[in-house]
Amino acid sequence: MTSNNIIRKAFINIVFVERVHQVAFQKVMADSEYRDAEAVSSNLLSQLEETFSTNEQKELLHELKSAWDSMYGIFLEISYCQGIADSPMIHKQLEQYGLKIADE
Numbered sequence: 079m080t081s082n083n084i085i086r087k088a089f090i091n092i093v094f095v096e097r098v099h100q101v102a103f104q105k106v107m108a109d110s111e112y113r114d115a116e117a118v119s120s121n122l123l124s125q126l127e128e129t130f131s132t133n134e135q136k137e138l139l140h141e142l143k144s145a146w147d148s149m150y151g152i153f154l155e156i157s158y159c160q161g162i163a164d165s166p167m168i169h170k171q172l173e174q175y176g177l178k179i180a181d182e
Contacts, residue, residue, distance in 0.1 A: 094155060 106112050130136050169179060
């Protein structure tokens with residue numbers, strides 16, 4: 079159990095913070111499709127919030143968004159780890175189509 083915590087801490091502090099929050103985030107923000115989707119999502123969230131009549135409803139909406147963001151963060155972490163685990167197979171499959179992603 080302790081080794082799992084060490085691995086998780088290393089993952090969060092090194093891989094997730096450095097690679098996902100810095101490198102990947104910059105790439106995502108440069109992607110027009112992502113920016114468009116984010117704008118639509120933000121606009122819909124604002125429209126929904128405007129329909130609420132009480133502060134409690136608005137607070138629940140923000141709590142829901144935070145919960146979704148937390149859930150998505152866990153999903154990204156698991157996906158990233160799975161991508162690392164699958165990396166050799168993915169590279170091998172891509173090479174069959176003449177695509178080489180990275181030099182070792």
